[in-house]
Amino acid sequence: MNPLFAVIYEDAELLVVHKPADLVCHPTKGNDYSSLISRARIYLKTESEPRLVNRLDRETSGIVVIAKTAGAAGELGKIWESRAIHKTYLAIVHGHVAAEQGMIDAPLGKDETSSVAIKDCVRPNGTPAQTEYFVEKRFSREVAVWPSAIRRLPFSLLRLTPRTGRKHQIRIHLQHLGHSIVGDKLYGGDPDLYLALVERRLTDKQRTRLLLANHALHAGRLQFRWRDRDWDFSTPPEPAFTGFLKD
Numbered sequence: 001m002n003p004l005f006a007v008i009y010e011d012a013e014l015l016v017v018h019k020p021a022d023l024v025c026h027p028t029k030g031n032d033y034s035s036l037i038s039r040a041r042i043y044l045k046t047e048s049e050p051r052l053v054n055r056l057d058r059e060t061s062g063i064v065v066i067a068k069t070a071g072a073a074g075e076l077g078k079i080w081e082s083r084a085i086h087k088t089y090l091a092i093v094h095g096h097v098a099a100e101q102g103m104i105d106a107p108l109g110k111d112e113t114s115s116v117a118i119k120d121c122v123r124p125n126g127t128p129a130q131t132e133y134f135v136e137k138r139f140s141r142e143v144a145v146w147p148s149a150i151r152r153l154p155f156s157l158l159r160l161t162p163r164t165g166r167k168h169q170i171r172i173h174l175q176h177l178g179h180s181i182v183g184d185k186l187y188g189g190d191p192d193l194y195l196a197l198v199e200r201r202l203t204d205k206q207r208t209r210l211l212l213a214n215h216a217l218h219a220g221r222l223q224f225r226w227r228d229r230d231w232d233f234s235t236p237p238e239p240a241f242t243g244f245l246k247d
Contacts, residue, residue: 002043004033004039004040004042004043005017005018005019005020005036005039005040005043006018006235008063008233008234008235009233012068013067013068013069013071013072014065014066014067014068014072015040015043015044015050015065015066015067015068016063016064016065016066016233017036017040017063017064017066018061018062018063018064018235019036019056019060019061019062019063019064020061020238021058021059021060021061021213021214021238021240022058022059022213022214023035023036023039023058024036024058025037025052025055025056025058025064026052026055036052036064037050037052037066040052040066044068047068048068048069050066050067050068051066051067051070051073052064052065052066052067053065053066053067053073053076053077053080054080054222056219057168057171057217059183059214059215059217060215060217060218060219061214061217061218061219061237061238061241062089062218062219062220062235063219063220063221063222063233063234063235064219065222065233075226075227076224076226079224079225079226080165083164083165084224084225085222085223085224086161086221086222086223086224087161087162087219087221087222087223088159088160088161088219088220088221088222088223089159089160089161089162089170089217089218089219089220090136090157090158090159090160090217090218090220090237090241091157091158091160091170091174091181091216091217091218092155092156092157092158092181092182092216092241092244092245093155093156093158093174093179093180093181093182093216094153094154094155094179094180094181094182095154095155095156095178095179096138096154096155096156097133097135097138097156097158097177097179099135100134100135101132101133101134101135102132102133103130103131103132103133103163104130104131104132104133104173104174104176104177105128105129105130106122106129106172106173106176107122107123107124107125107126107127107128107129108120108121108122108123108126108127108129108166108167108168108169108172109121109123109125109126109127110123111123114191115191115195116186116191116194116195118186119168119186119187119191119194120166120167120168120172121172122172122173122176127164127166128164129162129164129166129169129173130162130163130164131160131161131162131163131164131169131170131173131174132160132161132162132163133158133159133160133161133174133177134158134159134160135156135157135158136157136158136159137156137157137245138154138155138156138157139154139155139156139157139245139247140152140153140154140155140247141153141155141244141246141247142247143211144208145208146204146205146208146209147205155182155244156179157245158174158179168186168187170217171184171186171187171215171217172187174187175187175188175189181215181216181217182210182211182212182215182216182244183210183211183212183213183214183215183216184215184217185197185210185215188210188215190209193206193209193210211244212240212241212244213240214240216241216244218237218238218241220234220235220236220237221233221234221235222234
């Protein structure tokens with residue numbers, strides 16, 4: 001098994017992989033395995049200089065398309081810019097979402113009240129953003145409550161299609177809906193969870209509150225048309241995600 005990532009598809013110009021949760025797309029301080037692009041360079045060796053066509057947040061798992069050539073990167077980049085792509089995500093959220101489906105239409109912009117520089121929010125003068133959602137499953141399960149209690153709480157599994165591509169769009173929109181993503185440290189209601197993570201002071205109590213080590217958001221399917229061909233890639237969620245769905 002490839003220790004770098006799971007390969008979904010590969011040819012002379014494309015490398016499509018499953019990015020695992022808790023892996024950044026671009027290099028930060030760390031070793032050659034600490035980012036997806038550095039792992040792609042290791043995998044391809046001197047074959048080509050890889051270029052990421054799309055990106056995912058660090059804790060989001062799922063499909064990332066990597067171009068092996070500058071030509072493919074340029075062509076695919078134009079498709080992404082034109083929004084001629086269809087993305088499907090899965091998310092586990094807190095609570096039972098009432099409507100079977102819906103469209104979250106709420107503009108996004110910088111959260112000027114937050115101590116976290118990268119945090120955005122819904123704001124009237126923001127950039128237009130739309131996310132469509134469908135309820136796949138409503139369920140309840142027992143979870144640990146610090147320090148040793150057990151409670152049965154409600155959750156929902158959602159299938160989501162972002163109609164725009166704003167930063168943190170799905171996560172912010174679900175928080176705005178009143179159903180934040182399980183394990184979301186930035187948009188889960190307590191931003192100190194995110195600060196504690198980056199400052200390496202996350203406590204056992206905070207980890208228990210989060211329920212999952214990484215937020216439960218998965219980029220499971222990607223569809224687009226390129227070079228007179230319909231491309232359709234999919235990848236299943238990781239064990240921590242699917243395991244949470246089981247009581």
